[in-house]
Structures are given as C-alpha cells and as structure tokens.
Amino acid sequence: MAFEKQVILKNNCFLQVILYQVNMKQEFRCDCPVTSALDVLGDKWMLVIIKQMLIEEKQTFKDFIESDEAISTNILSSKLKCLEHYGLIQRKNHPTNKKTKLYHLTEKGLSLTPTIVELAIWSDQNLREHNPIMRESDELELMKTSKAEFIERLKKGHRENWLE
Amino acid sequence: MAFEKQVILKNNCFLQVILYQVNMKQEFRCDCPVTSALDVLGDKWMLVIIKQMLIEEKQTFKDFIESDEAISTNILSSKLKCLEHYGLIQRKNHPTNKKTKLYHLTEKGLSLTPTIVELAIWSDQNLREHNPIMRESDELELMKTSKAEFIERLKKGHRENWLE
C-alpha cells in the first residue's frame, strides 16, 4: 500500500481511496553508470525522440507522428511521459492554440547532444554496408570536422527556439 | 522462396530442401544515421554487452552471465550473434579449452568507445537522483577530465588483451 486517503462524505459515509504499489518494476539493473543510462535510454524510441527534437526541431505531437520513423501514437504518448519523468523534456501549452502542446528538451536533455552526435558519426562510418540508403549530408561532414562546435551550435539553436 | 537444393539419395530417392524467406523484419526505419544506429544498438542489451567487454574485460559466455546485470542465457546467445552479424565482435576458440569461446570487440565495435564514455559521463551527471546507488569511481573522474586520452587508453587496452 503506497497511498491512503479517506474523504468524508455526507450521512456518515466516507470514501476510502487506497493506491497499492504492486509489481514495481526494478528501475535500474545495477550501480554501473553506463548500464543506468541504458536503463533509461536503451530502447527503440527514447533517443530517437530526442534526436527528432534536437536535430529535426520537432516540437508537437503531430510533428513526431509525421516523422519518417512513423511512431505509433500510444508509444509516443508513453515515451513523452517517460522523458518528462526523467527531466529530459518539458511540455508547455501553445501560446495561441489550446489543443496543441509544445515539447522541448531541458538542459538535461540537451546534455545528451554529444551522445547523439557520436551515434551519428559512428553510423555514418560503420553502418552504410547494412543500410545502403543512409543519407549523406553536410551536417555529417560538420559533425566529423568540428564536433565540439557543432554540438554547441545544436544546443544553442535549440535553446533559441524555445520561447519562454 | 530463398534457397533450394536437391540432394540425390539412393534407390531413386531425393531430398528436397527449401528455405522460405517470410516475415523479414524491416531492418532500418529510415535513412537517418542516428535512427539507423539505434535500430542496431537501441535495445536493453547491445551496448551493455559492449561496455562489459570494453570496460569490465568480460570475454566468455560465463563472464557475461556472471556480470552484475544478470542477463539470461537465451538473450546473451542471441545478442552475441547479432553483434557478430553487424561486425562489432568476433569470436574465437579458447587456445586450450574447446568448450570455452572467447568474444572480443572488433575495430568497428571499439569505435563505439566514445559513445560508451559519453553515456557514462551523462549518467554520472544526470541520473544520480534517479539511481542513488550509482557507483563513483576514479575512472569517471578520468573520463571527465581527459576524455580523449581515456578513450584511446580503453581501446589500446582492449586490443592488447586480445591474443591473436
């Protein structure tokens, strides 16, 4: 039992609300930092969504749904909640449209930029034989020749896109 | 139908072997390098196993099974095959014990060292509130202060451990 509350109603009645904490999934496999990172990020979609925000500037639910990767709506909803739980993204309301929510990377989320960039470079250099249609781009060249500058530029760009 | 062969037996008999290629899983979601990297590495175990080889110097099936992460034997077997398929590891026979196989990172696998190190640093700086038992170590300090040197040293150490 993780939470209990009694709400007093009328006529000597009360409502008892009990939240049981069952089958709590063990969140981390061990005390290793790399394994812990992968306990949070090591699935099909978490880093892809971060990449979509950082590099492709996606910020609404519809943006993500319409991306090339074609994520399912239930998976996206679940993963956005998870990213928020770990403090990697932040959501806010659209200034003029109540239906639309805006998602953005926090500083914590932005601090994954070096990891995203390393994966891009690694993939470019090691996966073309397996995925021959992998695109080429000037960005990849920039990543390889000026990695640190590129990382800072990505972060700065993302921060500036986020109207506070 | 992906493969057919007929084997002639005796007494006018023959055996026909046909391999059908069905439900071939789409291997890559799109042409993006980051997403392609995650199509290969984006699961619970691939990068953990690479980390275990690189940092913890695990090299036998038993070594992996006995690691803190407690992977299941069927998962390990399957992941080792997958890592080999993508050219990230290489297996060879133990010089004196035919039962034991040795697994080692190839250069391609070793080129994931920057990614592993970035994940370690990120985790150390961002996940302690979620995983309070995360260990501290001198290695983490070295990673942060001399990242490039640390990366090269890890690679070099791994290469030297691999008796050719």
Added chain:
DNA sequence: AATTATTACTTTTGATTCGCAAGCAAATAT
C-alpha cells in the same frame, strides 16, 4: 449556432522482445 475536423491522447488486440527454467550435446574434471 451547428457541424466537421483536428489534437493528443486512451483502449483493445496482436506481434515482437525479453526473461525464466529446464533440457541438451560436447567437452572437461573427478
């Protein structure tokens, strides 16, 4: 003002991946 379309989900059902436990063949140890 009523109707239709959009957005961000939730729910249901099914497919895939992960995990547990038991079993197996080959090789090594006792």
Added chain:
DNA sequence: ATATTTGCTTGCGAATCAAAAGTAATAATT
C-alpha cells in the same frame, strides 16, 4: 565411468512495441 561445465536451444510467460479504433476538448468550417 560418472559428474560437472559450457554454450547454447526450447517452451512458456511477461513486458514492450505496434496497429487500429475510439474519445474529449478545441478549432475550423458551414
């Protein structure tokens, strides 16, 4: 000769991913 070890495979069940349909609130259209 027997027991143990190694690296798996198999069967079954749990967790994650995915597709499709449905929902409530909001915006756009008529």
